[in-house]
Amino acid sequence: MKTWLDAWPVFRQLTGSDPLGRGVAARSKATEQVVSRTATADRVVTSVCPYCAVGCGQRVFVKDEKIVQIEGDPDSPISRGRLCPKGSASKQLVTSPSRVTTVKYRRPYATDWEDLDLDTAMEMIADRVLDARAKGWQEQDAGRRVNRTMGVASLGGATLDNEENYLMKKLYSAMGAIQIENQARI
Structure with a gap:
């Protein structure tokens, strides 16, 4: 009994x-x-932690197209399944109810910020990049043909990997920019 x-x-x-x-x-x-959140996931997507230049591997568990868990990727040669406290908390980066999902924009001479949706902000950026490229365009320099723009420059950050910096270099070179630097470490 x-x-x-x-x-x-x-x-x-x-x-x-x-x-x-x-x-x-x-x-x-x-x-x-x-039952663990990982056991009920529909699929697992491999990713890289966005917080620093180390580039730790992550496994992102997805159910019904929503992230349910993020863990270290044991197959990653960089982190071997381990994540620092920031990387371990990266699920909150995309699932937090306080996550900012709009772009804050303050128009010239305005005193208040306004919210813009991402599509509108991206169109504004594209328009400004093309305008800066056109305004800074040089066809010749001291009689030599250069076909370049001095109105666009790029400085890549340490959180970008070599592949991302390679693509940025190609993009900016295609636009005619010549001032392109990065500090990739991985």
């Missing part, structure tokens, strides 16, 4: 076959019904 004492986890731990409390002694009806 079971008593209240048998249901007490500490008693089960001390008198049972699990003195460290890491197995049967720690189990309850509630824990038997718990």
Whole structure:
């Protein structure tokens, strides 16, 4: 006959076959019904942590097109499945209810910021890049043909990997920019 004492986890731990409390002694009806978020995911996407230049590998677990968990990728030669505290909390970067999803913009001479949707902001950026390219365009310099713009420059950050910097170099070169630098470390 079971008593209240048998249901007490500490008693089960001390008198049972699990003195460290890491197995049967720690189990309850509630824990038997718990299913991990990774077990119910529809798919797993590999990614890279966005926080620093190390480039730790991440596994992003997705269910119903929503991120349910982010963990370190054990197949990553860089981090071997480990993440720092910022990388471990990166799920909050995309799922937090306080995440900013609009672009803050203050028009010239305005005193207040306004929210713009991303499509509008991207169109404004594209228009300004093309305008800067056109205004700074040089066809010749001291009689030599150069076909370049001095109105656009790029400085890549350390969180960009070599492949991203390669693509940026191609993009800016195609636009005619010649002032292109980066500090890729991975």
